[in-house]
Amino acid sequence: xxxxxxxxxxxxxxxxxxxxxxxxxxxxxxxxxxxxxxxxxxxxxxxxxxxxxxxxxxxxxxxxxxxxxxxxxxxxxxxxxxxxxxxxxxxxxxxxxxxxxxxxxxxxxxxxxxxxxxxxxxxxxxxxxxxxxxxxxxxxxxxxxxxxxxxxxxxxxxxxxxxxxxxxxxxxxxxxxxxxxxxxxxxxxxxxxxxxxxxxxxxxxxxxxxxxxxxxxxxxxxxxxxxxxxxxxxxxxxxxxxxxxxxxxxxxxxxxxxxxxxxxxxxxxxxxxxxxxxxxxxxxxxxxxxxxxxxxxxxxxxxxxxxxxxxxxxxxxxxxxxxxxxxxxxxxxxxxxxxxxxxxxxxxxxxxxxxxxxxxxxxxxxxxxxxxxxxxxxxxxxxxxxxxxxxxxxxxxxxxxxxxxxxxxxxxxxxxx
Numbered sequence: 001x002x003x004x005x006x007x008x009x010x011x012x013x014x015x016x017x018x019x020x021x022x023x024x025x026x027x028x029x030x031x032x033x034x035x036x037x038x039x040x041x042x043x044x045x046x047x048x049x050x051x052x053x054x055x056x057x058x059x060x061x062x063x064x065x066x067x068x069x070x071x072x073x074x075x076x077x078x079x080x081x082x083x084x085x086x087x088x089x090x091x092x093x094x095x096x097x098x099x100x101x102x103x104x105x106x107x108x109x110x111x112x113x114x115x116x117x118x119x120x121x122x123x124x125x126x127x128x129x130x131x132x133x134x135x136x137x138x139x140x141x142x143x144x145x146x147x148x149x150x151x152x153x154x155x156x157x158x159x160x161x162x163x164x165x166x167x168x169x170x171x172x173x174x175x176x177x178x179x180x181x182x183x184x185x186x187x188x189x190x191x192x193x194x195x196x197x198x199x200x201x202x203x204x205x206x207x208x209x210x211x212x213x214x215x216x217x218x219x220x221x222x223x224x225x226x227x228x229x230x231x232x233x234x235x236x237x238x239x240x241x242x243x244x245x246x247x248x249x250x251x252x253x254x255x256x257x258x259x260x261x262x263x264x265x266x267x268x269x270x271x272x273x274x275x276x277x278x279x280x281x282x283x284x285x286x287x288x289x290x291x292x293x294x295x296x297x298x299x300x301x302x303x304x305x306x307x308x309x310x311x312x313x314x315x316x317x318x319x320x321x322x323x324x325x326x327x328x329x330x331x332x333x334x335x336x337x338x339x340x341x342x343x344x345x346x347x348x349x350x351x352x353x354x355x356x357x358x359x360x361x362x363x364x365x366x367x368x369x370x371x372x373x374x375x376x377x378x379x380x381x382x383x384x385x386x387x388x389x390x391x392x393x394x395x396x397x398x399x400x401x402x403x404x405x406x407x408x409x410x411x412x413x414x415x416x417x
Contacts, residue, residue: 082113
């Protein structure tokens with residue numbers, strides 16, 4: 001069924017395609033269409049956007065780490081850091097020193113790291129931070145008495161909020177994996193730097209997890225009765241980007257589906273880990289059948305989870321048979337979790353398009369409907385495709401029999417990979 005276009009909005013005709021692996025369709029909407037109207041079209045009704053944010057797209061640790069460290073060094077009141085991996089390597093030491101120095105000058109510093117994601121890290125490192133005034137704690141340390149579900153439900157979020165005025169979220173953890181070549185492994189990823197009212201929402205998500213994990217039930221009840229001490233009120237507007245901060249796994253999944261179903265020209269998804277459920281596969285195939293350019297940027301043989309990568313390839317024939325293009329990243333590990341639709345709707349965060357993110361993990365994504373930021377994310381995707389190998393369906397079908405067998409076996413176990 002054809003989706004209705006919001007009253008007063010009119011898609012413009014696609015411009016001529018530009019050369020390159022992924023075509024540039026140009027503007028999909030008339031420049032005069034308001035961002036609020038675009039948000040109403042691309043976002044589900046329950047996903048309200050906070051207007052007035054200034055946003056910057058940061059590529060990899062090369063751009064993200066200096067900005068994050070500078071914000072920490074400028075902090076005067078509070079720092080909230082939530083991360084899946086806090087590794088005690090050169091990058092971890094650099095962040096640890098900056099956090100400790102902030103605490104020593106009177107900044108209230110809270111750090112929450114996932115116990116499983118950071119299992120290789122030295123306990124003495126975190127104890128040293130505590131001694132210097134950093135309130136650093138592990139999310140759900142491993143315990144056999146609590147069962148496997150406790151082990152599976154991890155804190156996969158990546159949030160840094162400084163002084164309630166600037167925040168960072170995306171796929172980058174605190175580890176040398178994201179440092180540039182020569183200093184680290186140079187994993188490919190994206191981070192969104194945010195200033196404006198949406199910072200308050202990210203801080204609220206952090207504080208809610210902190211209280212859930214480290215305050216007993218009586219303390220939480222008392223806080224609710226007296227109104228509690230919450231994050232500071234939203235700050236002044238800093239830009240013109242409307243953001244929805246989503247921390248419910250199903251709301252993030254629903255946002256993906258809704259935007260894909262509303263797509264008119266292009267759906268571009270970069271996914272470090274991609275084992276989609278049936279609804280997402282159906283939405284992508286339906287978009288391609290409507291004539292929408294659907295392109296996926298996936299890992300190309302260098303993933304840090306090779307079993308999952310084989311499970312991903314079990315979907316290739318179905319997707320490419322529907323007209324979906326697949327590009328495999330060739331420069332190391334792809335860890336990004338981003339998407340952009342029609343150069344307008346986009347999302348950046350921690351949510352992977354696979355079972356663990358959908359069923360178990362604590363996640364957070366920023367979702368927007370903004371032509372400028374959408375165009376920037378789209379250009380980044382097209383640039384990345386220049387470092388990719390496009391998968392040819394005819395060649396892929398001739399892969400060895402053993403590889404097909406491995407893919408089918410791992411596809412069967414895809415819900416537990």
